[in-house]
Each structure stands twice: as C-alpha cells, then as structure tokens.
Amino acid sequence: xxYRHAYHAGNFADVFKHAALALLLxxxxxxxxxxxxxxxxxxxxxxxxxxxxxxxxxxxxNGVAAVMHAAETPILAPWRKVVAALNPNGGYRFYPGxxxxxxxxxxxxxxxxxxxxxxxxxxxLSHLFEGxxxxxxxxxxxxxxxxxxxxxxxxxxxxxxxxxFERTDEWEVLIEVLAEAHAKWxxxxxxxxxxxxxxxxxxxxxDVLASLAIPKTLIAEFxxxxxxxxxxxxxxxxxxxxxxxxxEELQALGDALAVALNRPQAKTIVExxxxxxx
Ligand SMILES: C[S@@+](CC[C@H](N)C(=O)[O-])C[C@H]1O[C@@H](n2cnc3c(N)ncnc32)[C@H](O)[C@@H]1O
Numbered sequence: 647x648x649y650r651h652a653y654h655a656g657n658f659a660d661v662f663k664h665a666a667l668a669l670l671l672x673x674x675x676x677x678x679x680x681x682x683x684x685x686x687x688x689x690x691x692x693x694x695x696x697x698x699x700x701x702x703x704x705x706x707x708n709g710v711a712a713v714m715h716a717a718e719t720p721i722l723a724p725w726r727k728v729v730a731a732l733n734p735n736g737g738y739r740f741y742p743g744x745x746x747x748x749x750x751x752x753x754x755x756x757x758x759x760x761x762x763x764x765x766x767x768x769x770x771l772s773h774l775f776e777g778x779x780x781x782x783x784x785x786x787x788x789x790x791x792x793x794x795x796x797x798x799x800x801x802x803x804x805x806x807x808x809x810x811f812e813r814t815d816e817w818e819v820l821i822e823v824l825a826e827a828h829a830k831w832x833x834x835x836x837x838x839x840x841x842x843x844x845x846x847x848x849x850x851x852x853d854v855l856a857s858l859a860i861p862k863t864l865i866a867e868f869x870x871x872x873x874x875x876x877x878x879x880x881x882x883x884x885x886x887x888x889x890x891x892x893x894e895e896l897q898a899l900g901d902a903l904a905v906a907l908n909r910p911q912a913k914t915i916v917e918x919x920x921x922x923x924x
Contacts, residue, residue, distance in 0.1 A: 656693065657705035658709045664743075665725035673892060679755070679800065683803055691742075691743045695740070722906065759798075840884065842878075858920075862888065867883075884919075896914070
C-alpha cells in the first residue's frame with residue numbers, strides 16, 4: 647500500500663468528488679428518516695495543505711485554492727461551506743476529505759461508517775472520530791466492510807467507493823463488488839470514483855458496468871483538459887440510484903468548476919449507462 651492521499655488532497659478531482667458528495671447529501675437530508683453513509687476508502691479525513699506531502703505536489707493549487715478564490719456559485723456553495731467550517735479563521739489550509747464532508751451533513755438520526763486499511767492512516771482517522779457516536783471507524787478492507795454493513799438498518803443512504811487504483815485488478819473488483827452490493831441492497835446509492843487517464847480503459851469499464859443492467863446507472867466525468875497520453879486529465883463518478891436531478895446538478899457542477907479553475911478547455915460529460923426503465 648504505497649498510495650497516500652495526502653499528496654493529492656484538494657486537487658481538481660477531489661473538489662469534483664467532494665462537491666458532488668455535498669450535493670448528494672443535501673438530497674438525502676430532504677427526508678427526515680435517517681440515512682447511512684458508508685465510505686469504503688476513507689483516507690485520513692482531514693488534510694493539512696501546509697504539510698510536506700501537500701507541498702511536494704502543490705496539486706491543491708489547481709483545486710481547492712483556485713475555487714476558494716473564485717466568485718461564489720450556488721452549485722459549489724454546499725461544499726465551500728464544509729471547507730469554511732473546517733477553517734473558522736478563514737482560508738483553506740485544512741482540507742476536508744470525504745469522511746468530514748459526510749460528517750458535516752449528518753443530522754442526529756444519521757450515521758457514517760468509514761473503512762481505511764493503511765495502518766498509519768487508519769490510526770489518524772480513528773483519532774479524528776474518537777468519541778463520536780455517529781461514526782464507526784473500521785480498520786478493515788473497504789469492500790468487505792461494505793458487503794458486511796449492507797443493507798444498513800436505515801435502508802437509506804450512500805456508499806462512496808474511492809479506491810487508490812493501485813491494484814491492477816481494481817476495475818474488475820469494482821464491478822464484482824457493485825454487483826454483489828446491489829444484490830444485497832438494491833435501493834442504496836452507490837458512487838464510485840475513478841481516474842480518467844486512458845479513455846480505452848474507461849470505455850471498457852463503462853461497457854462492463856452497463857452490462858450489469860442495473861437500472862439508473864449514471865456516469866459523470868470532469869476532464870480538466872484534452873486527453874493526453876500518460877496524464878491524469880480527468881476523473882469520473884459512476885453512480886447507481888442517483889437522487890432525482892442529481893445528473894443535472896453534476897453537469898452544472900462540472901461547468902462551474904471549469905470556470906472557477908479557469909480551464910476553458912475543460913469538459914463535463916454526464917450520461918446514463920442504464921436508464922431507469924431498462
Ligand atoms: C483515494 S484515497 C481516499 C480518499 C478519500 N475517500 C477522500 O475523498 O478524502 C484511497 C484510500 O484507500 C485506502 N485503501 C487502499 N486499499 C484499501 C482497502 N482495500 N480498503 C480500505 N482502504 C483502502 C488508502 O490507504 C487510501 O487512504
């Protein structure tokens with residue numbers, strides 16, 4: 647396990663994922679009944695952008711920094727509020743990872759389950775949520791945790807699956823896990839983050855995901871620039887059971903992000919792989 651998210655926290659792909667998650671959680675808040683968020687690959691939850699790791703890559707400059715300096719837009723506002731809440735004195739030195747984005751939107755009746763396998767990172771994560779009765783930290787494999795914890799007793803909620811793509815079979819594992827998870831909890835919302843580096847690889851993933859024929863399967867990609875060999879030029883979210891109109895919000899989110907990052911060549915692609923009536 648070599649991947650450390652601290653080198654990448656707050657980059658454009660993190661902002662797209664976390665801003666999308668904030669919008670999704672706002673949808674879940676529309677009903678009083680409690681919901682459960684399962685974050686299978688949680689990271690450390692809170693990132694100090696002045697750290698050695700973040701300073702080495704400076705990826706956050708083309709992400710959170712640019713967006714926080716840009717004009718406010720309603721679609722980015724829910725996520726910006728999470729960043730602001732973690733930095734009460736202003737700025738964005740402390741960057742909220744997915745567990746803290748999720749925690750921000752929990753009401754007393756909601757729960758968060760986070761899994762992290764890296765020995766050092768899971769200690770930091772456990773410390774972050776020490777004494778928090780609404781959060782269960784599992785120092786375990788995220789995929790196994792997901793299958794074990796579903797369906798949650800609330801029957802409503804979201805699983806965020808955000809692996810580091812270190813293992814060569816990650817795409818295949820994702821498909822297997824989604825099929826198994828959906829068979830156990832068909833009404834849950836599933837959100838898988840994936841990198842866009844190789845369009846052939848991504849197209850294959852879309853094809854196999856579509857072949858599962860799970861109704862309401864959506865993809866939303868944000869490409870920061872044109873495709874270039876060996877470069878990480880975009881990211882995507884594969885979603886099962888998105889809330890109503892979240893597809894339109896994701897399009898608006900990508901468009902707003904392109905403006906905030908000052909990337910006229912950026913593009914957002916939102917497509918139904920399997921529509922509701924399939
Ligand atoms: C992309 S990072 C997660 C970032 C986080 N979701 C966020 O948005 O703030 C992936 C994380 O998964 C962890 N990881 C790798 N394999 C894992 C596994 N099998 N189960 C749980 N966590 C794993 C890594 O240590 C790393 O912290």
